[in-house]
Amino acid sequence: MNTSDSEEDSYNERSSLVQCESPTIPSYNQDHDMSLPQETDTKRRRPVSSGLDEPGPVERERASTPDGEEEELTLKYGAKHVIMLFIPVTLCMVVVVATIKSVSFYTEKTSQRLIYTPFEEDPNYVGQRLLYSLLNTMVMISVIVVMTIILVVLYKYRCYKFIHGWLILSSLMLLFWFSFMYLGEVFKTYNVAMDYPTLAMIIWNFGVVGMICIHWKGPLRLQQAYLIVISALMALIFIKYLPEWSAWVILGAISIYDLIAVLCPKGPLRMLVETAQERNEPIFPALIYSSAMVWMVGMADSSNPDSADERLRNEGGALAQEGVESEDDAAQGGRRRCSAEEDLEEDRGVKLGLGDFIFYSVLVGKAAATGGDWNTTLACFVAILIGLCLTLLLLAIFKKALPALPISITFGLVFYFSTDNLVRPFMDSLAAHQYYI
Amino acid sequence: MTLAVFFGCAFIAFGPAFALFVFTIAKDPLRVIILIAGAFFWLLSLLLSSLVWFIAIKASNSQDLTLQRGLLIFGVFFSVLLQEVFRFTYYRLLRKATEGLAAITDDDGSAISVRQMAYGKLCSCPSLCSAENSLVLLGFMLHSGSLDGRFDQMSVCVSCAVAGLGFGIMSGAFSMINVLSDSLGPGTVGIFGDSQYYFITAALMTLALTLLHTFWGVLFFEGCEKSCWWVIAAVVSLHLLVAGLSLLNPLYEGSLPPVYGITLLMGVWAFFSSGGSLHSLNALCTRRKAEGESS
Numbered sequence: 001m002n003t004s005d006s007e008e009d010s011y012n013e014r015s016s017l018v019q020c021e022s023p024t025i026p027s028y029n030q031d032h033d034m035s036l037p038q039e040t041d042t043k044r045r046r047p048v049s050s051g052l053d054e055p056g057p058v059e060r061e062r063a064s065t066p067d068g069e070e071e072e073l074t075l076k077y078g079a080k081h082v083i084m085l086f087i088p089v090t091l092c093m094v095v096v097v098a099t100i101k102s103v104s105f106y107t108e109k110t111s112q113r114l115i116y117t118p119f120e121e122d123p124n125y126v127g128q129r130l131l132y133s134l135l136n137t138m139v140m141i142s143v144i145v146v147m148t149i150i151l152v153v154l155y156k157y158r159c160y161k162f163i164h165g166w167l168i169l170s171s172l173m174l175l176f177w178f179s180f181m182y183l184g185e186v187f188k189t190y191n192v193a194m195d196y197p198t199l200a201m202i203i204w205n206f207g208v209v210g211m212i213c214i215h216w217k218g219p220l221r222l223q224q225a226y227l228i229v230i231s232a233l234m235a236l237i238f239i240k241y242l243p244e245w246s247a248w249v250i251l252g253a254i255s256i257y258d259l260i261a262v263l264c265p266k267g268p269l270r271m272l273v274e275t276a277q278e279r280n281e282p283i284f285p286a287l288i289y290s291s292a293m294v295w296m297v298g299m300a301d302s303s304n305p306d307s308a309d310e311r312l313r314n315e316g317g318a319l320a321q322e323g324v325e326s327e328d329d330a331a332q333g334g335r336r337r338c339s340a341e342e343d344l345e346e347d348r349g350v351k352l353g354l355g356d357f358i359f360y361s362v363l364v365g366k367a368a369a370t371g372g373d374w375n376t377t378l379a380c381f382v383a384i385l386i387g388l389c390l391t392l393l394l395l396a397i398f399k400k401a402l403p404a405l406p407i408s409i410t411f412g413l414v415f416y417f418s419t420d421n422l423v424r425p426f427m428d429s430l431a432a433h434q435y436y437i
Numbered sequence: 438m439t440l441a442v443f444f445g446c447a448f449i450a451f452g453p454a455f456a457l458f459v460f461t462i463a464k465d466p467l468r469v470i471i472l473i474a475g476a477f478f479w480l481l482s483l484l485l486s487s488l489v490w491f492i493a494i495k496a497s498n499s500q501d502l503t504l505q506r507g508l509l510i511f512g513v514f515f516s517v518l519l520q521e522v523f524r525f526t527y528y529r530l531l532r533k534a535t536e537g538l539a540a541i542t543d544d545d546g547s548a549i550s551v552r553q554m555a556y557g558k559l560c561s562c563p564s565l566c567s568a569e570n571s572l573v574l575l576g577f578m579l580h581s582g583s584l585d586g587r588f589d590q591m592s593v594c595v596s597c598a599v600a601g602l603g604f605g606i607m608s609g610a611f612s613m614i615n616v617l618s619d620s621l622g623p624g625t626v627g628i629f630g631d632s633q634y635y636f637i638t639a640a641l642m643t644l645a646l647t648l649l650h651t652f653w654g655v656l657f658f659e660g661c662e663k664s665c666w667w668v669i670a671a672v673v674s675l676h677l678l679v680a681g682l683s684l685l686n687p688l689y690e691g692s693l694p695p696v697y698g699i700t701l702l703m704g705v706w707a708f709f710s711s712g713g714s715l716h717s718l719n720a721l722c723t724r725r726k727a728e729g730e731s732s
Contacts, residue, residue: 083466086473374614379480382607386477389470418484425494426487427611429509434635434686436612436642436679437483437516 081350082392084291086385088228092357093381095232096239096365105185106240107369114241116140117250121243133245137253140246144254148261148268156275167287171214171230175207178233220292227289231354235361239369247366248413251359255409262403273401288351350392356404360384363412371420375427379419383411442620446640450613454606454647461595468599475527475603475654482523483611486516510684517680521673524604524654528661531596594655594711601654605647613643632687642683645696649679652703659710668710675699 100106113120116139119132154163180203187194210230213223242250261267367380387408395402430437462468490512497504616639627633653672660668679699685691 079466079470083469086469374618375611378610378614382473382476382480385473389473415480415484418488422487422491423483423611426483426490426512427615430513431612431616431639433506433509434639434642434683435509435513436646436683437486437513437520437608 078392078396081291082389085350085352085388085392088224088289088291089352089357089360089385089388090381092228092231092235092361093364093384095228096235096361097368097377099182099186099232099236100239100365100368103185103189105188106236106365108240110240112241113243116143117241117243117246119246121245129245133243133249136243136246137249140250141253141257144257145268152268152272152275155272168211168215171211172207174230174233175210175226176203178237179203179206179229182233182236224289224291227354228357231289231357232361234354234358235365238358238362239365242362244370247362251363251409252413254359255403255405258403258405262401270401287354289354289357290351292350352404356408359405360388360408360412363409363416367412367416367420371424373420373424375424376416376419379415379423380412383415384408387411439621439623442636443617446613446620446636447617449637449640450609450617450643450647451606453644454602454609457602457651458606462599462602468595471531471596471599472603472606475600476607478523478527479520479604479607482519483516486512486519489515513680513684514677517676518673520604520608521657521676524600524657525661525669527600528597528658531600532661594658597658598651598655598711600658601651602647604654605650608650609643609647612646613639632689634689635687638686638689638693641693642696645693645700646679648700649676649696649703652700652707655707655711656703675703 111120117136118139119135121129121132123129151163180199183199183203186192209218209222210226212218213226214230238247261269264270363384364377364380368374368377387410388404391402391404391407394407458472462472490508493508493511494505497508499505616636620636626635632638653676656668657672660666660672679696682692682695
C-alpha cells in the first residue's frame with residue numbers, strides 16, 4: 001500500500017519526554033482530550049514527543065511555601081507516574097503482539113512498500129541489502145526532518161488552520177481507513193462472515209466517536225483507549241510495510257535523531273517547544289497521551305479556540321520530540337491563577353508522545369514477528385520498560401524536555417539481537433534436556 | 438495437548454507468582470518498578486552467561502556430543518553463579534539508593550520534614566554528581582510509601598522479596614513460555630521415546646524455581662544486610678544444588694521431590710528470617726477464626 005503524500009504530511013512525530021509544566025497548563029489539560037491521532041499516515045509519522053508532566057499542579061498551587069515541598073510531592077508521585085506510563089505502553093505492545101501472532105496479514109511480505117523506503121531489499125545479496133537498508137533509512141529520516149522543519153516554520157508563522165486541517169485529515173484516515181483494514185483482516189483470520197451494512201455502521205461509529213474523543217471532549221479513559229488503538233494500528237502498518245533490515249536501522253536512526261532534535265540548541269523540536277513557551281501556549285495537546293486531566297473551571301472556555309489551534313500545531317510539529325522544556329515560572333503563574341478557580345483538581349499525570357508508543361510497539365512487534373520466539377519478545381518488552389523508567393528518572397533529575405526514544409530503543413535493540421542470537425540457542429538446549437537454571 | 442494442557446500448565450507455573458503480584462505488588466507502583474528491575478537484572482545475567490556458552494560452543498567441535506553436553510552443564514552452573522552475582526549487584530543498587538536517602542535524613546530534626554531536608558541538601562550540594570542525585574531520587578521513590586519519611590526497614594524487607602520475585606518470574610517465564618506456546622498446538626508428547634510428562638514436570642519445576650527465587654531473594658538480602666556470609670554461601674550452594682538436581686531429568690523422581698523439599702525449607706527459613714514467628718502465625722489463624730465467628 002502506498003500512502004499518498006497527504007498521509008505523509010500528517011504527522012511527523014518524535015517522541016520525547018516533556019518536563020511537566022507548560023505555561024498554559026489549565027487550558028492545555030483541558031484540551032488534552034483532543035489529542036490528534038498522529039498517524040493517519042502510516043507512512044510517516046512525524047516524531048512525536050512525549051511529554052512527561054510532573055505531577056504538579058496540586059503542589060504548585062500551594063507553592064507559596066518554599067519549593068522544597070513541591071519537590072517532595074513531585075518525588076512522591078514520581079513512581080506513580082512511571083506506572084501510569086507503563087500501563088498504556090504495555091497495553092499497546094500487547095495489542096500489537098497479539099495481532100502479529102494471530103493475524104498473518106501483518107507478517108506477510110508483499111512487494112508493496114512505503115514510498116519512504118524506495119529501495120527493495122534482496123535477501124540474496126547481503127552487502128546490497130545492507131546498503132539499501134541504509135539508503136532507505138536516510139530517505140525516511142530526511143523526510144522526517146523536512147516534515148519537522150516544515151511544521152516548525154508553520155508554527156512560527158502561525159499557520160494554525162493549515163496544521164489543524166492536516167491533523168484532522170490524518171486522524172480521519174487512521175480512524176476510518178486503517179481500522180477498516182484491520183477489522184477486515186481479523187475477520188478473515190477467524191473466518192467471520194460480516195455484511196457490509198453492519199460493518200459500515202461499526203466503522204462509522206468507531207471513527208466518529210474517535211474523532212470526537214480525540215479532537216474535542218470525551219471521557220479520559222475512552223480517549224486514552226483510542227490513542228492506544230491508533231498507536232497500535234500505526235505500529236502494525238510500520239511492521240508490515242517496512243523491509244526487514246530497514247526497520248531495524250530506522251529504529252536506531254530515529255532514536256539518534258530524537259536525541260539530536262530534542263537536546264541540541266538548534267534542534268527543530270527544541271525550537272518548537274521554545275516558541276510555544278515564548279507564546280505561552282500549550283504544547284502538543286493532541287498527539288500526546290496523557291494519563292490524567294486537570295479541570296480548571298475558569299480557564300477552559302476563553303482559551304479554547306486558540307489553544308485548539310495551538311495544540312494542533314504543536315502536535316503536528318515534532319514537538320513531540322522535544323517535549324516541553326521546563327516552564328516552571330510560567331506554569332507556576334498559570335497555576336496560581338487557576339488555583340482560585342479550581343473546583344476539581346486532579347493530579348496532572350504524565351504525558352508521553354504517541355510516537356514513542358508507536359516505535360516501542362514496532363520494536364516489540366518486529367521481535368514477535370521474526371522468529372516466533374517468545375523469549376525475545378519478552379526480553380524486548382522488559383528492556384523497553386526499563387528504558388522508560390530510566391528516562392523518567394532522568395527527567396526528574398534534569399527537569400527539561402527529554403527524548404523518550406533513545407534509551408529504550410537502545411536497550412530494546414541490544415536485547416533483541418543478543419536474545420535472538422545468544423540466549424535462544426542456550427534456552428532451547430536447556431529446554432530440550434529439561435535443565436533448569 | 439492444546440487448551441487444557443496449556444491452561445493447566447500455565448496456571449501451575451505462574452499461578453502463585455501471579456497471586457503474589459496481584460495481592461502484594463500491584464497496588465504499590467514502587468514495588469512494580471523494583472519487580473521489573475529485578476527481571477531486568479536476571480535477564481542481564483542470562484545474557485552474559487549465554488554469551489560465554491555461545492563462545493564456548495563455537496570454539497569447540499560441534500560433532501562431539503559428549504563435549505556439547507558437558508559444555509551445556511558448564512553453562513548451567515556458570516549461569517547460576519552469574520545470577521547470584523547479579524542478585525548481589527541488584528542488592529547493592531537498592532542499598533545505595535536507600536542509603537543515600539538515609540544519609541541525608543540522618544539528623545533528628547523532626548520539625549522539618551525529611552523530604553525538605555533532602556531537597557535542601559540536594560540543592561546545597563551542587564557538587565553532588567548526577568549519579569548520586571539519581572540514586573537519592575530513587576531512594577526517595579522507593580520509600581515514598583513510608584510516609585513518615587523515615588528509612589523504613591520493613592520496606593527494605595519487602596523490596597528484597599519483590600526483587601526475588603522479579604528474578605523468579607523472569608526465570609520462570611523464560612523457561613516456560615516457549616513450552617506453553619508449543620503445548621497449544623497439535624502433537625504427541627514423547628513420541629520418540631521421551632517422557633510423556635514433559636509439560637507437567639516443566640510447569641512444576643518452573644513453579645518451584647519461581648518460589649525459590651523469591652525466598653532466596655529474601656534470604657540473600659537479609660544475609661547481606663547482616664553480613665552473614667554463610668547465609669549467602671548457603672543460598673548460592675542451594676541454587677547450584679537445585680540446578681544440579683535438574684540435570685537428573687528426565688528421572689523426575691530424582692529431581693522434583695528434592696526440589697520441592699528444598700522449596701519448603703527455604704520458605705520456612707525465609708519466613709523466620711524476615712521476622713515471622715509461630716506466634717504471629719497463630720495470631721493470624723485465631724484472628725481469622727474470630728472474624729469468622731463474629732461474622
